[in-house]
Amino acid sequence: GAVVSQHPSRVICKSGTSVKIECRSLDFQATTMFWYRQFPKQSLMLMATSNEGSKATYEQGVEKDKFLINHASLTLSTLTVTSAHPEDSSFYICSARVLRGEGNEQFFGPGTRLTVL
């Protein structure tokens, strides 16, 4: 099956520091990956679409200078939360779309829980 990994699974940092989260497709190539954010007891909110070899596309209201996305290869996308603040504390999840004959199946990484002190 299609496996997506994320690293780290959990990170605690001080306010003002930057945190990088990696998302990897382990057994397939993903030209497109997606980054979501989920606050406790809420739904997943799409932050941006990460495209291999080109700039990410950000959703309305998401600061592109704060959430830097790089999709340098067909198996790796990174999200860097710059100058993190406590309000950035959340569960960050990436996903990758698998090209199949029909349907739109996305496989999700296990998520990264970010806590900013």
Add this chain to the structure above:
Amino acid sequence: GQSLEQPSEVTAVEGAIVQINCTYQTSGFYGLSWYQQHDGGAPTFLSYNALDGLEETGRFSSFLSRSDSYGYLLLQELQMKDSASYFCAVPDSSYKLIFGSGTRLLVRP
């Protein structure tokens, strides 16, 4: 834009059948998906409906009526491990998934 509505919570007993409804408003329609998410975990794909009707996968079935902009997830023979949040989601033309607010299912013994 897209919006999806689901009940916030559903409670059922072990062994029972439960139905989680989802109504949607979309500018274009490319299918309806369902995902399960346990607390602290990532969403896992359950089913996808592009056409009207019922899709069955083991204890889980999903139904779609495009004319009513409505679908549901049916869970049969409920087990304690089915306690989780369930999200309906629709992709847009660029395959971005828009999720509903989620339904927390609590299965009681």
